[in-house]
Amino acid sequence: MTEVVVVERLIRARPETVFSFFTDATRWLLWQGVDGVVDARVGGAFRLDVTGDGWAAGRFVEFDPPRRLVFTWGWEARGAPVPPGSSTVEIELLATAEGTLLRLVHRDLPAAERELHRMGWEHYMGRLAARARGDDPGPDPMTGR
Amino acid sequence: MDAVRAVAEPRRREILRLVWDGERSAGEIAAHFEVTFGAISQHLSVLRSAGLVSVRRDGNRRLYRADREALKPFAPMLKQMWSARLDRLAGLAEAAEAAGGAERDGTGRPDAGTREDR
Numbered sequence: 491m492t493e494v495v496v497v498e499r500l501i502r503a504r505p506e507t508v509f510s511f512f513t514d515a516t517r518w519l520l521w522q523g524v525d526g527v528v529d530a531r532v533g534g535a536f537r538l539d540v541t542g543d544g545w546a547a548g549r550f551v552e553f554d555p556p557r558r559l560v561f562t563w564g565w566e567a568r569g570a571p572v573p574p575g576s577s578t579v580e581i582e583l584l585a586t587a588e589g590t591l592l593r594l595v596h597r598d599l600p601a602a603e604r605e606l607h608r609m610g611w612e613h614y615m616g617r618l619a620a621r622a623r624g625d626d627p628g629p630d631p632m633t634g635r
Numbered sequence: 636m637d638a639v640r641a642v643a644e645p646r647r648r649e650i651l652r653l654v655w656d657g658e659r660s661a662g663e664i665a666a667h668f669e670v671t672f673g674a675i676s677q678h679l680s681v682l683r684s685a686g687l688v689s690v691r692r693d694g695n696r697r698l699y700r701a702d703r704e705a706l707k708p709f710a711p712m713l714k715q716m717w718s719a720r721l722d723r724l725a726g727l728a729e730a731a732e733a734a735g736g737a738e739r740d741g742t743g744r745p746d747a748g749t750r751e752d753r
Contacts, residue, residue: 497717501725503732510731511724521724540716589732592725594717 495596505583505590509556512581536561547574558582563596572599641685646670647678651701654688658698 501508511517515528515536523538523546530536530553537547545566552560559581564574577598584591642648646668653664665675679699682688691698 495714495717497714497721499721499725501728503725503728507732508724508728511727520727522720590728592721594721596713596717599713 493599495594495599497594497596499592500586500588500590501592502589505556505585508583508590508592509559512559513555530559537566548579549575551578556583641681641687644678644681646675647682650675650678650682651687654699655701658691658700660696660698662696664699 511521513530515526518528518530518536518538519526523540526536526538526545528534528536528538530550532550532553534550534553535547536550537545540546546563547566548562548564550559550561552558561579562575562577563579564572564576566574577596580595580597582593584593642651649667650664653659653667661672661676661679664679665672668675679688679690683690683699687702688699689702691700
């Protein structure tokens with residue numbers, strides 16, 4: 491049993507502009523992570539320090555600017571519920587009249603009964619903490635209309 | 636206090652880790668910290684009211700443990716992570732677009748010319 495997470499955003503910018511934030515570590519770190527390396531090409535690897543205390547790692551499976559990228563995703567902490575290589579993130583950018591519809595699908599996540607052991611969940615708690623500090627996603631533009 | 640705000644405090648996250656795999660008394664928990672027993676007791680009370688830990692009486696001791704059921708929703712937490720990150724990405728992309736800094740070389744990769752590893 492695995493779970494899937496889907497997040498969509500309507501972004502008022504062209505797909506090329508949106509995609510430019512995936513092209514290397516400097517750009518990527520503007521929106522996710524505090525440190526890391528990103529070798530943005532098919533077969534290239536990335537490592538990101540996503541909270542300051544947890545590293546996520548993966549490899550690009552598809553890299554097709556400015557429309558689509560697919561990469562594996564996992565956390566390196568021993569015992570993490572989602573180890574590197576175990577799950578897959580697929581991001582599609584669809585040009586619309588208003589800009590870009592970004593659709594992120596995170597697949598192959600462990601089902602609820604396996605998740606969140608000791609080493610792994612500090613990461614999620616950190617995320618929740620960031621959210622609690624005011625890093626609030628706000629209304630979803632896709633559902634707010 | 637809701638669960639999100641309850642775990643926003645680093646010490647409360649540390650307490651949750653301590654009681655993740657088994658029961659511990661308030662005294663055992665407090666021994667891990669440099670702060671007063673009263674402060675830890677307060678944190679335990681917050682975690683309890685948020686439903687993140689359960690408590691059991693054993694004689695005159697109170698034993699705490701994490702309520703894993705309450706912490707179960709893995710996918711929603713991951714969804715929150717991606718939602719927050721994509722909001723940031725959206726803001727940056729919209730700002731870049733508005734600033735007109737999105738002149739492209741046709742490849743969709745504005746940084747292609749500056750990458751050193753191609």
